[in-house]
Amino acid sequence: MTVRNAILGLLARSPRHGYELRAAFEALAGGEGLWDVKPAQIYTTLARLEESGLVLLENHKEKGSLEKRTYTITPRGQAELLAWFTSGVEAPYHRDEFYIKLMLSLVSEAVDPYQVIQVQRSRLFQDLHDITIRRNQAHPKAALAQIILLEKVIMHIEADLRWLDMIESRLDEIRRHPPPEPELRLRGRPKNF
Amino acid sequence: MTVRNAILGLLARSPRHGYELRAAFEALAGGEGLWDVKPAQIYTTLARLEESGLVLLENHKEKGSLEKRTYTITPRGQAELLAWFTSGVEAPYHRDEFYIKLMLSLVSEAVDPYQVIQVQRSRLFQDLHDITIRRNQAHPKAALAQIILLEKVIMHIEADLRWLDMIESRLDEIRRHPPPEPELRLRGRPKNF
DNA sequence: GGTGCCATGTAACGCGTTACATGATTAT
DNA sequence: ATAATCATGTAACGCGTTACATGGCACC
Secondary structure (H helix, E strand, C coil): CHHHHHHHHHHHHEEHHHHHHHHHHHHCCCCCCCCCCCCCHHHHHHHHHHCCCCECCCCCCCCCCCCCCCCEHHHHHHHHHHHHHEEEEEEEECCCHHHHHHHHHHHCCCHHHHHHHHHHHHHHHHHHHHHHHHHHHHHCCHHHHHHHHHHHHHHHHHHHHHHHHHHCHHHHHHCCCCCCCCCCCCCCCCCCC | HHHHHHHHHHHHCEEHHHHHHHHHHHHHHCCCCCCCHHHHHHHHHHHHHHHHCEEECCCCCCCCCCCCCCCEEEEHHHHHHHHHHHHCCCCCCCCCCCHHHHHHHHHHHHCCCCHHHHHHHHHHHHHHHHHHHHHHHHEEEEEEEEHHHHHHHHHHHHHHHHHHHHHHHHHHHHHHHHCCCCCCCCCCCHHHH
């Protein structure tokens, strides 16, 4: 969804072709390979947008032999862009892969939950380190927006680290009250029980 | 990836069929429709796992006419599960849809960035409210694991709210130093310029 | 006999990735 | 020349969703 809408947003500023869109998106999204968008996604998304009538392919193959396919946003495309601007983004913080992994490790006997936690902690420290380097190297005036994005990432990784500490300190308690794993969902109690 | 690995983890405890796997996963992942897995995903994933040799379909169609297809994990499946357990989960906190939206709103002139921020803030307050209700209604002893998951979600939503405040207070500054949007990536300066 | 749960799928599509493939232009 | 960049795609696959479809079993 995001890439699709970002393409609409960029085309709303000015018509572009796929290669420019890719470069512009990467620069917008923090630069330097944060959010690496592959060419395949750009071109297939443009094709879908065109088919939906949100985008138009301009007269291409003018004089030069270099094939540039320049796209323009349509009124329907602008309407969809506005709808995106004026709606909230879902917070995807449930669907936590680590939580699932930890719960399974508590139940599987094949692996030590403390080790699972420690592996994740190491990973988060590594990520935090890399991001912090990046933020400190960014020039404070020229790259204010990027710094703000990186600061968000740092805040969330730190939250995860505090969460891991909390989990570890309550692990015995969690072990005694594991998540219910139903034999099956039986809404109304069966009579033949 | 997560659902696939969770299926392996559940099958490592005991053989099951698709319908049971779905119920067990939902219960594990916080219950009550957090992380709603559709039947289609369960069955197609099981088919892929079987084709890859990580899972085996047991002798089905025994005596009863009700068709239950019970799956077992294979040694290769257990190896992959162990690899998952002993590796870290990537923090997906770059790739922020709201950040992209805000940057485009700063540049598009079609919408007020302050309004974009305020819409997102309202959404986050609503989410925070819903999750808090849920956490307070959960029975503290029986559902400790779920509470810990909900607490993580709360921490992250609160971090986002602080981040929004930070953005808003620096918005004029950000406006003066917007993210670079290259006309094109020109590594070596062109001679014909 | 109908409602609701148990149980299994298929088809089509959107998003995203990897790999493969082609060819023009520009800089050294 | 040749390397890097500009520029465009296709094919195949994984993950995930929506919609559609079928049928057995249990309860009332």
